[in-house]
Amino acid sequence: xxxxxxSSQVPGVSRRGFLKGLGVSxxxxxxxxxxxxxxxxxxxxxPIKGPGEIPITxxxxxxxxxxxxxxxxxxxxxxxxxLDLTGSxxxxxxxxxxxxxxxxxxxxxxxxxxxxxxxxxxxxTTIEGLGTAENMNPVxxxxxxxxxxxxxxxxxGFVVACTAFLKTNPNPTLEDARTxxxxxxxxCGTYAGIMDAVLDAAKMTKGGA
Amino acid sequence: MKSFEYAxxxxxxxxxxxxxxxxxxxxxxxxxxxxxxxxxxxxxxPKRVVSLRNISSLKGITVQRQSVRIGAMxxxxxxxxxxxxxxxxxxxxxxxxxxxxxxxxxxxxxGGDLCQRPRCWYYRNGFGLFGKQGDTSLVLEGxxxxxxxxxxxxxxxxxxxxxxxxxxxxxxxxxKISGTKGKTREVAAREFFRTPKSESERETVLRPNEILFExxxxxxxxxxxxxxxxxxxxxxxxxVTATVSFALKGGTASNASVVLGHVAPVPWPSAAASxxxxxxxxxxxxxxxxxxxxxxxxxxxSGNAYKLQLxKTAVKRAVLDAAAAA
Numbered sequence: 001x002x003x004x005x006x007s008s009q010v011p012g013v014s015r016r017g018f019l020k021g022l023g024v025s026x027x028x029x030x031x032x033x034x035x036x037x038x039x040x041x042x043x044x045x046x047p048i049k050g051p052g053e054i055p056i057t058x059x060x061x062x063x064x065x066x067x068x069x070x071x072x073x074x075x076x077x078x079x080x081x082x083l084d085l086t087g088s089x090x091x092x093x094x095x096x097x098x099x100x101x102x103x104x105x106x107x108x109x110x111x112x113x114x115x116x117x118x119x120x121x122x123x124x125t126t127i128e129g130l131g132t133a134e135n136m137n138p139v140x141x142x143x144x145x146x147x148x149x150x151x152x153x154x155x156x157g158f159v160v161a162c163t164a165f166l167k168t169n170p171n172p173t174l175e176d177a178r179t180x181x182x183x184x185x186x187x188c189g190t191y192a193g194i195m196d197a198v199l200d201a202a203k204m205t206k207g208g209a
Numbered sequence: 210m211k212s213f214e215y216a217x218x219x220x221x222x223x224x225x226x227x228x229x230x231x232x233x234x235x236x237x238x239x240x241x242x243x244x245x246x247x248x249x250x251x252x253x254x255p256k257r258v259v260s261l262r263n264i265s266s267l268k269g270i271t272v273q274r275q276s277v278r279i280g281a282m283x284x285x286x287x288x289x290x291x292x293x294x295x296x297x298x299x300x301x302x303x304x305x306x307x308x309x310x311x312x313x314x315x316x317x318x319x320g321g322d323l324c325q326r327p328r329c330w331y332y333r334n335g336f337g338l339f340g341k342q343g344d345t346s347l348v349l350e351g352x353x354x355x356x357x358x359x360x361x362x363x364x365x366x367x368x369x370x371x372x373x374x375x376x377x378x379x380x381x382x383x384x385k386i387s388g389t390k391g392k393t394r395e396v397a398a399r400e401f402f403r404t405p406k407s408e409s410e411r412e413t414v415l416r417p418n419e420i421l422f423e424x425x426x427x428x429x430x431x432x433x434x435x436x437x438x439x440x441x442x443x444x445x446x447x448x449v450t451a452t453v454s455f456a457l458k459g460g461t462a463s464n465a466s467v468v469l470g471h472v473a474p475v476p477w478p479s480a481a482a483s484x485x486x487x488x489x490x491x492x493x494x495x496x497x498x499x500x501x502x503x504x505x506x507x508x509x510x511s512g513n514a515y516k517l518q519l520x521k522t523a524v525k526r527a528v529l530d531a532a533a534a535a
Contacts (some may be wrong), residue, residue: 047223048257051212064282071258074245094246096444098312105313107286113245114316118238118262130433165311182443183310 015170049117056120060085061129069116076100078116079126087156089126098184099157101164102126110183128155130163139163141203143194158184162198172202194197210248214257219264221387221422225246227259228418229344232411235259237420239282239321242313267320267422270294279424281320288319298426299534300376300433300452300527304470307437308372310444320421322373322412323384323401327474328446329356329367338408339364353510355448358517360473361508365404368471369412370446374402375470376435377424378478379452385423386415390422399426402475431464432457434531438519447471449516451503451523454533455486460487462532467480467503467524472516481505482524491532493525500525 050071058065058078067082076093080083088111089099094114102111103125117157131137136144139162149155158181165180166172174182177198178191186194218224229235234257238244247253261267267282272293279288285305288294295302308314324429326332331340331347340348348356348366356366377384377398384401387393401413401421415421433454437447450470455462465486469477483502491494500521507517 046226047218047263048214048216050215054215072210072211072248073210093249095242095313098310101312103314107284108312109316110242110312115215115238115241115245115258117217118241120262161311170310179306179309179442182309183312185283185443 054117058083058116058119058124059122060124061126069114071115071117073116074112075102075114075116075119075124077112078119079111082146083087085126086188089153089156091153091157092185096183096185097154097157098161098181099154101157101160101184103160103164106164106167108161108183125160127160130159137163138204139166139197139201140203142197145202146193146197148190148197150186150190154184154186154188157160158186158194162194162201166198166202166205170202170205172198174199211251211254213248213255214515216257216259216503217263218259218261221266221420222389222391222412224259224261224264224420225387225389225418227257228420230417231259231391232409232417235417237261237324239318239324240284240316241323241337242317243325250333252326252335261320261420270273272509274428276425276427279319279426281318281420281422281424284315285313285317285319285322286315289314293428296382297428298433300379300435300454300531301373301426303435303437304372304450304452306451307435307439307447308444308513309442313444319373319424323371323377323424324415324421325370327367327412328370332367338367338405349510352512352514354515355446355471356510356513357473358507358509358513358520359469359477360404361510364406365474366510367474369402369473369475370471371402371476372450372470373449374398374476375468376433376452377426378476379454379466379468380426380433381454381466382424382426384421385421385425387422388416388419393422393509399478403473429456429464431455432531434527435532436523436527436530438523449519449523451520451522451527453482453486453499453527455531457491457532460490462489462491467499467527469503469520469523472507472520479503479505479524486528491528493529496525496528496532497521499528 053068091097091099093112095110100111105122161184216227232477237258238258238260267280270291271278289302289305382398431454435452437450439447452468455465465483466483467479485499485502
């Protein structure tokens, strides 16, 4: 294993210099000891982006959004802070509570644990894309009917997670639903109502409601 | 989170060339379920993150007559949806189900599960892999209820967080690793994990610019099962897991393998428990004996002796579950 470089030996990456493609090879040889420098990579159509803002296009709820983000920006922060899609909530911000759940290419994921740059080219559905007050989806209807919330802060994440869950488990038992939704937390403890809502939504979906 | 470059190579060779030769300067991004949180908490602060998502050869499962090959970027959801995996490797499916969050299972990958960093709370809170403050071991002096009861001679006391590791070892899997210039090598799952002796090492045999890219599991007709003991049903790590596999002929076991999870810095194969199974008739009393044998050599720390009973129970139940499986 090679010796670790001391930070003093590592020239900082200048964002402007980097964007212009200047002085990068000097940085790269000091910074990264791989066989290919970023400049060499850049000459071939670089796979390296950032660390400054880079333009990306996100496809959210069927609509394309263009924005610029640093690679370190999570999908959740991009949705909330750049695109004003604040339905996805930031609670634990560490992939535990489920309040930030969105659907990416048909799968439920924690948007706090996905970088926005990683979501490029994928179909993203947020709570804003599932229904409206006038035209709710079956899960939203069932949440209203069963009063499946108290403070409501975890609710968007639960609704998205339940919608995704029912896609892969159209006929869940109570046990299936409890296990399947274990990645969402409700600090008010309204789980009983939420489970009633999920099972009812499964029935509604089958009935074509 | 500190800023970093984002690299998105389209081949393994290119990916390796983008990785540094020492740990921590670059990190590999698979599903992100561990790395993104580690970046936020600055448990790691790399100059560059190398994403594997554009390397299409890393995704997917190939079922052959005598083995199942799994690309390292295959998600845990896709792994457990595969009919051959469900048929031959219930121990693996059970290990994934234990994770308890559809969001983690749909984003998390097989390779990522094997390469995730320890959950030790001292490590996650900035006290390094060994949980030290100066010369003091915070693990030995402090709360070590979730730490190792085997292989804990130090300086490592954390437990391997991998859900799939114990199952892949018990099933005799082989892992393929890619290095620079397209060089590849193979290691048995059993040899993949190792206990780091210094902060400049990590928990596997991977070198900093190597990438785990494929997992091959032989189809050997073995009975297999995983049993987890956990605090709660929701998303959490288990206290103790046990995976067992064995051939069963006329009620008698052979070729047995018993591997414990969350008890040591690596998945922990138990030679004594495997020996107790081989050549024996499987029944409840043999299963209990096997569980007892699995605790041989354990050296609990001040706060985790409770894990001994959990090992006994997990092994006993895994043996009975495996024997009962069709």
